[in-house]
Amino acid sequence: MTGKPFMIAAFAIVAGLMALVPQLGSEYWLGVAFIVAMWIALIQSWSLLSATTGYISLGHAVFYGIGAYVLVVSLDWMPVPYALALSGAAAGLLALVVGLPVLRVKGPYFVILTFGFAELVKNLVMLLETRLGQFSRMIFDAPSLEALYYAMLVLAVIATAIAAWTAQSRFGRGLAAIRENEVAAEAIGVPVTRLKLFAFVASAIIPGIVGGLLVLRTSYFAADQAFDPAVSFTIVTTAIVGGLGRVSGPLLGTLFLVILSELLWARFPQAYMMILGGLLIVFILFVPQGLAGLIRKGLGRA
């Protein structure tokens, strides 16, 4: 019952429903859907590297931030779609340039390295902006929320499709082999370095465009905010709650947390954050398969 056609149909229905959200005519729900699509796009991309290979990146805010920065800068020279493409390209290029040395580092070292790297880039951008005499930047005449939303939804769909394709491709099996045992994978001829680098670059591009879209939505850029490490942490948190290694995980994690926050944040913001922290601990310790795993188990029993 959880066969491939069923899954594809389910994803298509979700995407179709999300495409209809603008028809509701509610700017609020469109805003919610925008955030949902944003997290799905970010987390699916992150999963491409981190969930498949086990190289947990705690620095994906760097790609998002670079995307935002490139967009505000390039908007003076070109129309929005090109600027967005450039955002994605810049993020991908950054990943390509740093990928080889960074991906040699393993385990907990990789996790803290990605975090440190993001902070380093943030400080470099802050210095650059100071040198340029630009301390914050504003955007005027940004596209409508509806347009931004469709763009974000397309990113979410693409990211999900890539994740689904990867799961059953040779590429994906190679990545899984790296997660299981990198040395052994290399020994049997898996092109470990190339696969990792490819996954790293691929996981960076969409977050770069997402960063660009988000800065169009908020119309203001300041480096300390664009590279907010909270983004990196939220990606990892949501991915784990949703369930690593399943295409439905990022969707479930995002929906769950968005609903939870809608229920709680009005009255108990600090309590909401505390519950989030508690959930994270509970999921890691007791529900390692995440919501996707729980649901699968539930369906299996039924």
Add this chain to the structure above:
Amino acid sequence: MFQQLLFAAVVSGALYALVALGLNLVYGSLRLLNIAHGDLVMIGAYVAFWSFTLLGISPVVSLATTTVLCAAFGFLVYVVLLKRQLGSPALAQRLEANSLIIFYGLSVILQNGASLAFSATSRGYQFLDGVHSFGGVSATGSMLLLLGVAAAVTLGALAFLRFHVAGWSLLAVIERKDAAAVVGVNVERVQMISICAGFAIAGVAGVLVSMTQQITPFMGFPFTIAAFVVVIMGGLGNIAAGIAAGFVLGFIETFGVALTSATYRSILIYGIFVGVLLLRPQGLFGKAVQAR
């Protein structure tokens, strides 16, 4: 001016060494990356602030209360969250892989809990802020206390590892947990004591910094980062090298800024951090312990 810079480097170094020591103890014997480490610094700072403001208790006394409180909290975390998991090799491995995330959860809980309980308003109190001058160096009383306590704790830790039987057990657990168990070391006990000591040291650092810093629920994160930089420089789990690395970082920061410009301070620190991870993940001084 040179003496003054030297003094600044030593004070920063002592604080870095102290904060990193706790993190390193927890990583060394439990293989857990405690990203909530700085939040224990925050708890120490609040203990000192409230004791001083509400009860008139000297922060010197708070050093003791904080030690007990944070150690007790460490014990609680160990018993409730970690003990069962660390007991089984398979679970322990998963725990180690995800420790950063678990402690991030804890960090979120501590920060927002403190914000809920104390409000996010920044706090401060006045203690030991008199200035003392000697040999071309001026220092506030709080800096001298920091130096004294940091020296006592770090030297104590080094002596303990070098000369005490229990210290040898700790070293053995850090080096090879399974082998330590074979030769009769009570691994569970060593781990429990390590986490209690690690938390307590962070709390002590919190009391010391509370005398000069603004105290807020979110003050801890920079300490977490500093501790990570130091521990990586020294090599994860390498206690003595971590202490040395704390001072090295203090010197690099102070003299690096003096030679270039304060603008480059954070770029310098993160640059070193990233550089060490890329080029010498085993640490500057030799060997980090194996990630199991």
Add this chain to the structure above:
Amino acid sequence: MTFTISRRTFLAAAALAPVTTRLAMAAGAPLRIGYSMCLTGLFAQAAPSQVNAYELWKDQVNAAGGLDIGDGQRRPVEFVSYDDQSNPANAVRIYEKLITQDKVDLLAAPWSTPIHLAIAPVLARHKFPMVGNTAASVKLREVKPGYIWFPTAVIPDKVGEELAAFMARENVKTAAVFANVLPLAQEIKTYLLPALEKNGIKLVANEDFPPDIKDMTTLISGANQSSPDAFIVLSYPSDTFLFATQAKQLNVKAPFVLSLIGPTIQAYQQAFGTGANNMVTVGHWSPNQSKWPRAKPFFDAYLAKYKEAPDALDSVLSFMSMEILAQAVATAGLDKEKLRETIASATFDTINGPVKFDGVQNTATPTSFLQIQDGSLELVWPESIKTRDFRPKTGW
């Protein structure tokens, strides 16, 4: 003594008055005022000073029988608020929710410049007027005038010019300038440096520093060698604390010492005691300005309710923004367009004196500077509103 008695009598009368009005006006359903606040995340420590001012305003309005909505009606007020986690994208969504889902009657401002700027288009799109408060940047002027206003007088170009003029008046000949790389500090510095030159003030040190700086020995000792008359430290709260500690340690002797953000926070004085004395900072309100009769009562009420002094910038601006809103509603009622016209054109009487907007900016409140004098915040510049003379800093 006579003052105390008369004030007490006044308060007693004020306390009695609401009872009668409330009895008369029991009918109105609560008026809902929405806002978003950074209760968690990057800026969380700033939230209390703003929320406290809002809550105090609400208590006072409700104690007076509710908010006057024109034509003699009063309605009690309540807040609808959400946490934006210090994230502008969340804040945008929250204001859309407040306007379209919750259908609040009025809006109050969020925290911080980025979030004000992020929600400005939302307000314009829904034609929903909101009086801003805690935003300060030259970028504010680039916002299309219409549905948002900024009562702050901390606009970086003005701050730079006025500061240089103030320094020149106090006979400052040489200055060291240190600036955090975050936007407000850098903007002020950009305008301050040419103004210093114009006023013949020589720059002996000019350095930027990152937000997470941990030691200022190099900066301070370096500048000390040329003993400048002024230390201008364009800092944020954590580096403001660091500077105060180290300025004392390293015996900064300059008579004119300024820290940008932080000295108005009560914790600052608690931490540094007499060391904080005669510190100059940016701000345009003092409880001791007798031309503003509501300033002192606000200070007293805030202190009584929260057991701490209001922040002279954030709490005051937040309270002011609500006063402006209330007075505009009393004239224009709840109709959004009439409200917008009134806010844009009327002059308001606030705890910070008269406020009048020209475009998005308040042009009535002069850019001013505060000095901590024996535990109280005094306006020391400009001449027109100062409450005390500037005092040179003589020690830590």
